[in-house]
Amino acid sequence: MNKSTIVVGGGIAGMTAAGELSRLGVEVTLVEQEQISGGHAACWDRLFPTRRPAEEVISFLREQTDSKVNTFSGRPVTEILHHESMFTATLSDGTILRGESLVLATGYDLFDASRKEEYGYGIYDNVITSAELEGWFKNHQPVRTKNGRIPSRVAFIHCVGSRDEKVGNLYCSKVCCITGVKQAIEVKEALPACDVYSFYMDLRMFDRNFEELYFEAQKNYGINFIRGRLSECSENEDHTLVVKTEDTLTGKPMKMIVDLVVLLVGFVPRSQNTQMLLKLKLITGNDGFLQPEDEHNGDNLTRIPGLFITGAVKGPVTIANAVADARATALQVYSFLHSNR
Amino acid sequence: MKDFGYQAHRDNTIDFEKNDFRIARFLLEREPSLNLCIGCGSCTGTCSTGHFTEFNIRKIHTLIKRGDTEMARKQIRQCMFCGKCQLICPRGINLRNVILGINRALEKI
Numbered sequence: 001m002n003k004s005t006i007v008v009g010g011g012i013a014g015m016t017a018a019g020e021l022s023r024l025g026v027e028v029t030l031v032e033q034e035q036i037s038g039g040h041a042a043c044w045d046r047l048f049p050t051r052r053p054a055e056e057v058i059s060f061l062r063e064q065t066d067s068k069v070n071t072f073s074g075r076p077v078t079e080i081l082h083h084e085s086m087f088t089a090t091l092s093d094g095t096i097l098r099g100e101s102l103v104l105a106t107g108y109d110l111f112d113a114s115r116k117e118e119y120g121y122g123i124y125d126n127v128i129t130s131a132e133l134e135g136w137f138k139n140h141q142p143v144r145t146k147n148g149r150i151p152s153r154v155a156f157i158h159c160v161g162s163r164d165e166k167v168g169n170l171y172c173s174k175v176c177c178i179t180g181v182k183q184a185i186e187v188k189e190a191l192p193a194c195d196v197y198s199f200y201m202d203l204r205m206f207d208r209n210f211e212e213l214y215f216e217a218q219k220n221y222g223i224n225f226i227r228g229r230l231s232e233c234s235e236n237e238d239h240t241l242v243v244k245t246e247d248t249l250t251g252k253p254m255k256m257i258v259d260l261v262v263l264l265v266g267f268v269p270r271s272q273n274t275q276m277l278l279k280l281k282l283i284t285g286n287d288g289f290l291q292p293e294d295e296h297n298g299d300n301l302t303r304i305p306g307l308f309i310t311g312a313v314k315g316p317v318t319i320a321n322a323v324a325d326a327r328a329t330a331l332q333v334y335s336f337l338h339s340n341r
Numbered sequence: 342m343k344d345f346g347y348q349a350h351r352d353n354t355i356d357f358e359k360n361d362f363r364i365a366r367f368l369l370e371r372e373p374s375l376n377l378c379i380g381c382g383s384c385t386g387t388c389s390t391g392h393f394t395e396f397n398i399r400k401i402h403t404l405i406k407r408g409d410t411e412m413a414r415k416q417i418r419q420c421m422f423c424g425k426c427q428l429i430c431p432r433g434i435n436l437r438n439v440i441l442g443i444n445r446a447l448e449k450i
Contacts, residue, residue, distance in 0.1 A: 123364035205380075215432075216379045222369075224406075227380055247355055247404050247413040 003027060005338045006089050006099035007069075008077050011039020012061065012319050013228040013311025014105030016326035017062030017333070021103075024334050028069045029097050031089060037062060038097035039107055041319055048175075048182040048318075049209040057319060074095070080104075082275055082304055085341065097332045101306040101333050104290070105326065108267040108312040111161025111169070119160065119263060126151075126236040129160075132181055133187075143190050143260070147239065151194055151259035154181045154187050155243050157230045158200040162266035171287045173266025174316040177204045180264045181217050187192065188221040197224045197247055197256070209317060217298035233261055280304065289315040300329040305341070308333055360408025364446045368405060371442045375402060377432040384426035384436060390419050398426055402439055410447070417443050 007018040010032025018030040036042055037058070044318070051279050066073065075091040080102065082088075087102040088200040112127050117172040121127045125146035136143060145151055158180055176315035177200070184196045203225065205211040217223040228245035235241055240257050257326045269288035282302055283291040283340050286307035293301040300308045310329035369375055382399050390396040396419045401412050420440050427436040 009417055079432075119353070156407070215377065219373075224376075247407060250400050250407065250409075252353060252355050252404075252407075252409075254355040254357075254407070 002027070004099040004335070005101040005103060005333055006031065006097050006103060006204040007103045008038070008080070008088055008089060008309070009105035009107055009313070010034070010037035010065075010071070010073065011105060011107045011311065011322075012041050012057070012105070013313075013317075013322045013329075014039070014103070014233045015058075015061040015065050015334065016323050017103050017105060017310055017330050018069045019061060020327055021333055022065070022068045024242065024330065026334065027339060030065060030069045030071045031075070031077055031091065031097070031098060031263055032071065033072045037065070037073065039114075043131065043138065044134055046177040046182070046186070048183065049207075051182060051186075060325075076272070077276065079194040082307065085306065088169060089298060091312040101308065101336055103308045103310055103329060103333060104302075104313055105309075106270055106273050106313050108289075108316070109270050111167070111173075111268050113160055113263045113265050115167055116160055116164075116263070118232045119230060119261070120233045120235065121263055122243070124233070124241060124261075125170050125239045126235075126241055126259060127263065128155075130176065130183060130262055130264045132335055133183055133262050137183075138187060143187055143194075144153075145259050147237065149259065150191060150245065153195045153197065153256070153258040154184075154191075154260045154262065155230075155241075155256070155258040156196070156198040156262045156264060157243075158198065158199065158203075158264050159229065160263040161268065165298035168264065169268065169287070171290040171315065174204065174206070175318050176264040178207070178210045178213065180262075181205075181214050181223070182212075183262065184223045185213075185217050185221050190222060195223070195224065197226055197258070199226050199228055199230050201227070201229050207320070226254070267312060272315070273279070273313070280307070280308075281305075287315060287325075290311065300325070300332045306336060308336075355404075355407045355409055359420075361410065361450075362408045363450050364410050364443070365406050365408060367410065367446045367450070368439060368442045372429045372435055372438045374434045375406070375439050377407070377434055378403070379432060381431060383429045383431065385392075387425045389423050389425065390421055394419055396420070396435070398440070401443070402436075405443065413443050414447060417447065 007014045007030045020030045022028045077089050079090040081187050087099050089097045110228045116175040225246045290313050310326045385399045445447050
C-alpha cells in the first residue's frame with residue numbers, strides 16, 4: 001500500500017478531505033456510519049446565510065468522492081489502532097482497513113434539548129428543536145402546531161445547551177444565532193400573518209453576510225428580537241405555551257403566550273467517540289472537543305504523527321469553515337505522506 | 342368585591358396578552374426603521390435631555406414596542422428634538438420621526 005489514508009466520517013469535513021486527497025493522488029478510504037453521506041448537513045433544507053439548498057453542497061462533495069474514493073457506508077468504526085506507523089480501523093461488521101495516515105472527521109452530536117427540562121422539550125406538544133424545524137422545511141411539511149393549527153406566534157430560543165454552566169457547556173456553538181435568524185425568516189415567509197420572536201442573550205453574527213441577514217430579518221420580515229434568555233416555559237390547557245423571560249433592554253420581566261417554541265440546539269462532543277479516542281490517548285479541551293497540537297500552526301495535528309483531526313470534532317464550526325479546514329487538513333496529510341518519515 | 346384595605350402591587354410584568362399594541366403598530370407603520378433597533382444605547386448615551394433627567398429614549402421606544410406606553414406618556418414631552426440620537430444611530434433609525442410619531446399617537450390614542 002502506497003500513500004494511503006483512511007478518513008473516518010463522511011460529513012462535510014470528511015468528504016472534503018477525502019475528495020481533495022484523492023485529487024492529490026492519495027489512495028483514500030472513506031468510512032461513514034450512516035447509509036447516506038453528508039452528515040448533519042444532509043438533514044438541512046437551506047443553508048445560512050444565503051439560503052442555498054444544502055443539497056447543492058453535498059452533491060458537489062459526492063461528485064468529488066463517489067467512484068474516486070473507496071467508501072464504506074452504513075458501518076461505524078469501532079476501533080482505531082496505531083502500530084508501527086500504520087493505522088488500522090475496525091468496522092462494526094469486522095472489516096479491517098489499513099492506512100499510513102488517518103483523518104478523524106467524526107463531527108459532533110446535537111445537544112439533547114430534554115436536558116433543559118424547564119423548557120419542556122419532550123414534555124409539551126409544541127416545543128420543538130431547530131433540527132426538527134429544518135426537517136419540516138426539508139420534507140415540505142407545513143409549520144403547524146401538534147394538533148394542526150396554524151401558529152400565530154412562534155418563539156425562537158437561542159443558546160439552548162450552549163453558554164450554559166448548568167448543562168456543563170460553557171462554549172458558544174457559533175452557528176445557532178444565524179440558524180435562528182434564517183429559520184425565523186423562513187417561518188415568516190411560510191406564514192406572513194405569524195408574529196415571530198427571537199429570544200437571545202447576544203446575537204453573534206460573526207461571519208460574512210450574517211449581520212446582513214439579521215438586518216434583513218428586521219427590515220423585510222419584521223422579526224422581533226428580544227434580549228432575554230428564556231427562564232421557563234409552561235403549557236396551557238389548550239397546548240399553547242407561556243414563555244417567561246426578562247426583557248433586559250427595558251429591565252422588566254416579560255411573559256407571552258406562543259403557539260410554537262423552537263429551541264436552537266447547539267453542538268456537543270460526539271459521545272460514541274469517547275472510548276475510541278481514549279484508546280488513542282488524544283487530548284480534549286475542557287469543552288470535550290478534540291484539542292489540536294497547536295491551535296494556530298498545527299490545528300489539524302495530534303500527538304500521533306499521521307493522525308489528523310478536522311471539522312467539528314474540534315468544536316462548533318460552520319459548513320464553509322469545515323470545508324476550509326478539511327482542505328487544509330488534506331494538504332497536511334499529503335505533505336506527511338511525502339515526507340521522509 | 343369586599344375591599345380589605347390592602348393595596349395590591351402593580352404588575353411590573355410586560356404581559357403580551359394584556360398590553361396595548363396600537364401605538365406600536367401606528368409607529369412601526371409610520372416609521373418602519375424602528376424595527377431595526379439593536380438596543381446599543383447610542384441614542385440614550387448622546388441624548389441631551391437624558392444627561393440631566395430620567396429620560397431614556399431607548400427604553401421609551403422599546404417599551405412601546407412591548408405595548409407599554411406609560412413611560413412615553415410621562416416623559417416624551419421632555420425631548421428637545423436636537424436630533425443627536427438620529428445622527429448617532431448605527432442602524433439608521435429615523436428617531437426624530439419616531440419621537441414625533443409617539444407624540445402624535447399619544448394625542449390620538
